[in-house]
Amino acid sequence: MSEADQVIDGGPAVTVTAKAQQLTTRVSTKPRTLMSDAWRRFRKHRLAMIGAAILVFFSLAVFIGPIFYVPYLVRQLETSGMPVPSQNPDLEVLIDHLDFLNILSPPTLTHPFGTDDLGRDLLARSLYGGRISLMVGFMAMVIAISIGAVVGALAGFFGKTIDQILMRITDLFLSLPGVPLTILTVYLFREPVIQAIGSPEAGIFLIVVAVVGGLAWMQTARIVRASFLSLKEKEFVEAATALGVGRRSIMFKHILPNAIGPIIVAATLEVGNAIIAESTLSFLGVGFPPDTPTWGRLVTDGSQYLQTSPWLALFPGALIFLTVLSINFLGDGLRDALDPRSRL
Amino acid sequence: MTQYIIRRVLIAIPTLFVISFVIFAILSLAPGDPLAQFALNPSIPESVRERIRTSLGLDQPWPVRYVRWLGAMAQGDWGISFNTKAPVIDLIWQRLPQTLQVVGVAYLIAVLLAIPIGIISAVKQYSLFDNVATFLSFVGFSVPSFFTGLVLILVFAVNLGWFPIVYRSTIEVTNLETFGQQVRQMVLPISVLVVQQTAALTRFMRTSMLDNLSLDYVRTARAKGLNDRTVVLRHVLTNSLIPVVTLVALGIPTIFAGAIVTENLFRVNGLGALLITSINNSDTPVVMALTFILRSSPCSLTLLPTFSTVCSIRGCATAKTGLQKRLVVASVGGSTANAGDHLPFSTLAFARTILSK
Numbered sequence: 213m214s215e216a217d218q219v220i221d222g223g224p225a226v227t228v229t230a231k232a233q234q235l236t237t238r239v240s241t242k243p244r245t246l247m248s249d250a251w252r253r254f255r256k257h258r259l260a261m262i263g264a265a266i267l268v269f270f271s272l273a274v275f276i277g278p279i280f281y282v283p284y285l286v287r288q289l290e291t292s293g294m295p296v297p298s299q300n301p302d303l304e305v306l307i308d309h310l311d312f313l314n315i316l317s318p319p320t321l322t323h324p325f326g327t328d329d330l331g332r333d334l335l336a337r338s339l340y341g342g343r344i345s346l347m348v349g350f351m352a353m354v355i356a357i358s359i360g361a362v363v364g365a366l367a368g369f370f371g372k373t374i375d376q377i378l379m380r381i382t383d384l385f386l387s388l389p390g391v392p393l394t395i396l397t398v399y400l401f402r403e404p405v406i407q408a409i410g411s412p413e414a415g416i417f418l419i420v421v422a423v424v425g426g427l428a429w430m431q432t433a434r435i436v437r438a439s440f441l442s443l444k445e446k447e448f449v450e451a452a453t454a455l456g457v458g459r460r461s462i463m464f465k466h467i468l469p470n471a472i473g474p475i476i477v478a479a480t481l482e483v484g485n486a487i488i489a490e491s492t493l494s495f496l497g498v499g500f501p502p503d504t505p506t507w508g509r510l511v512t513d514g515s516q517y518l519q520t521s522p523w524l525a526l527f528p529g530a531l532i533f534l535t536v537l538s539i540n541f542l543g544d545g546l547r548d549a550l551d552p553r554s555r556l
Numbered sequence: 557m558t559q560y561i562i563r564r565v566l567i568a569i570p571t572l573f574v575i576s577f578v579i580f581a582i583l584s585l586a587p588g589d590p591l592a593q594f595a596l597n598p599s600i601p602e603s604v605r606e607r608i609r610t611s612l613g614l615d616q617p618w619p620v621r622y623v624r625w626l627g628a629m630a631q632g633d634w635g636i637s638f639n640t641k642a643p644v645i646d647l648i649w650q651r652l653p654q655t656l657q658v659v660g661v662a663y664l665i666a667v668l669l670a671i672p673i674g675i676i677s678a679v680k681q682y683s684l685f686d687n688v689a690t691f692l693s694f695v696g697f698s699v700p701s702f703f704t705g706l707v708l709i710l711v712f713a714v715n716l717g718w719f720p721i722v723y724r725s726t727i728e729v730t731n732l733e734t735f736g737q738q739v740r741q742m743v744l745p746i747s748v749l750v751v752q753q754t755a756a757l758t759r760f761m762r763t764s765m766l767d768n769l770s771l772d773y774v775r776t777a778r779a780k781g782l783n784d785r786t787v788v789l790r791h792v793l794t795n796s797l798i799p800v801v802t803l804v805a806l807g808i809p810t811i812f813a814g815a816i817v818t819e820n821l822f823r824v825n826g827l828g829a830l831l832i833t834s835i836n837n838s839d840t841p842v843v844m845a846l847t848f849i850l851r852s853s854p855c856s857l858t859l860l861p862t863f864s865t866v867c868s869i870r871g872c873a874t875a876k877t878g879l880q881k882r883l884v885v886a887s888v889g890g891s892t893a894n895a896g897d898h899l900p901f902s903t904l905a906f907a908r909t910i911l912s913k
Contacts, residue, residue, distance in 0.1 A: 259691070314589075385570055388578065389847050392817060396582060396835050396843070488700050492817060495702045496832060515706055517713050527709070529703040537698035546693070 232383050253549040254505055260545020263538035270535055274342035278303040285333060295480070309507055316521045325527045329517060337505040344500065345487055346506045348421055349539075350487035355425030357479045360432025361468070364472045366442025367433070371464050379437070386430045394489065397423050399498045412501045420499060424489045432478045439471035454490035473550035477543050499512040507532045572848075573831060577622060579847050581790045583840045584618035612638060625844065635841035639834070647830060654725050658742060658819070659811045667804055671797075674761025678796075680786055690756060696755020705748045705821040710743060721745050723824040744786030745822040749815055753807075760803055764796040786815035864898045 309332030319326045325334035367378040398419055406415035452466050491508025493499035500506045507528045514524030609615050634644040665739035675687040713721045720741045729735045769792055777787045816828040
């Protein structure tokens with residue numbers, strides 16, 4: 213305050229107006245929206261930007277990368293005179309392509325990540341495993357966030373008895389021993405689910421996603437409830453009620469979008485937690501079947517050869533670590549960016 | 557306040573009932589058979605198998621078994637392991653020392669590291685130290701413990717050969733040499749756990765300090781002319797420690813649960829390893845006992861967090877009573893004990909969302 217006064221008092225009036233003009237012309241005419249503000253804040257968070265870039269790269273590599281990598285690997289195998297699986301191999305064939313002349317090969321041009329104890333290409337297996345790991349993380353997050361949002365919305369919106377009941381259930385779920393219970397349920401109910409679904413991979417996917425997601429919705433429920441409790445007293449809700457808008461519309465069209473920031477943050481962090489949970493399950497041997505190369509399973513298998521071929525465990529382990537780290541930074545950046553109070 | 561404590565403890569009891577019931581039900585309804593080990597053994601005829609089943613009480617329907625288990629538990633009888641036929645309490649006593657040595661020491665080190673790091677990080681916010689500490693703590697809770705373990709094994713056990721890979725619980729400390737062996741084999745598993753727990757606790761400590769540093773009483777203290785040291789260590793730290801002490805206290809039960817992954821990786825035969833083998837063998841009594849310890853210890857420890865709540869309510873940090881209360885509720889329900897290698901992760905995630913800075 214005092215500095216500004218000094219400038220106005222001391223400096224000639226002309227420079228002040230010139231400065232003022234300079235300032236006004238620099239202001240952009242584009243209106244600032246919530247999302248553009250969020251994006252501006254997000255860009256400033258350097259680690260979050262790096263995290264987002266890594267995540268985008270991994271997702272592209274895992275879901276689109278095989279289109280380029282599969283022909284490359286086949287060509288490499290052909291030129292080095294190794295047996296090539298079939299005429300039109302895809303990723304699922306290549307991950308099980310044995311090559312006993314090249315077991316435990318260190319990273320080479322043909323096999324950028326090396327090969328395992330049966331001569332299978334580790335990069336192909338990591339790409340395939342990445343699909344599963346990312347899908348597990350994403351689906352578990354969808355389950356957790358959906359349950360959490362609905363429970364929290366109902367509890368916060370209706371209050372009273374419904375709130376009491378739902379929050380007691382939430383507390384109960386919070387007090388269940390998470391990791392042992394996950395191991396227990398996945399281990400015990402694996403067989404019947406596999407039999408009901410018909411395919412081991414789909415069955416395990418279903419149960420892992422259901423259990424990991426089903427035990428992770430409580431934080432979201434609490435966050436959403438808290439937002440609903442404060443938002444439902446706001447004038448715009450009153451206005452909507454006065455206009456005769458139905459309760460469901462008020463809940464999901466008027467209040468929920470205003471509570472979306474914390475939900476997105478919780479969702480992001482949940483993906484990371486679910487990926488760690490899945491890889492831990494695989495590591496303990498209660499996750500996907502042994503022939504399905506998820507990242508956690510690859511680390512477990514690779515750890516047998518830690519002394520001779522450490523890359524077998526290090527590559528997939530580093531993939532898990534980098535993915536989760538990026539997700540956590542992304543979540544941190546989103547939290548700062550989506551918080552309307554932090555106007556930068 | 558006494559009333560508050562009593563009310564909390566009273567809430568805890570039904571919670572324990574429900575949890576034990578849920579776990580018992582899951583164990584009983586699942587298709588696993590505790591006698592599966594005999595099923596393929598031709599030297600044990602069907603009639604003997606039935607008799608074993610009856611002797612273990614497995615011929616009864618599971619609600620009956622649950623009530624019996626509850627009755628025995630109330631009298632302090634923890635039951636007999638299906639698998640080893642030894643009393644469960646003996647098994648737990650056998651495994652407890654290893655778990656305490658590794659998980660307990662790791663927890664202690666983590667707390668001792670996290671508090672000073674958190675203080676410096678908060679006081680010098682956005683400094684180089686803070687940025688490095690923040691980055692490392694993100695690394696710490698993003699890295700799965702099995703990966704930290706494998707990297708440490710690769711570097712320090714395989715390549716450098718400083719520490720053994722496998723934890724031997726047969727070492728008896730009698731002289732300096734065996735003491736050295738014992739310490740050496742504890743280093744790697746403890747480091748794995750410290751990395752994770754320090755990361756989470758540091759973040760929490762930092763946030764708690766930052767919350768207090770911006771409050772009016774700090775400005776008042778500075779305005780009075782107190783030096784920085786007194787302001788930070790006397791005024792801010794004492795208030796910031798309240799939620800941290802609560803969180804640390806809430807984490808204590810996880811020590812008794814052992815660390816499943818780390819114990820598995822280093823072959824530490826502690827309680828976490830026992831839990832995994834018992835789950836694999838459908839050994840209901842052991843699983844029940846272990847999860848019960850995990851659940852009941854937060855209840856017995858309720859007093860400590862509650863005490864800190866009392867302090868905080870009486871103290872000036874009224875802004876955080878909401879969080880305090882929720883932490884206490886969580887402690888009674890025991891949201892904390894995850895029995896993973898993580899600290900009470902749900903509590904932390906929750907705390908992170910609430911206290912994020």
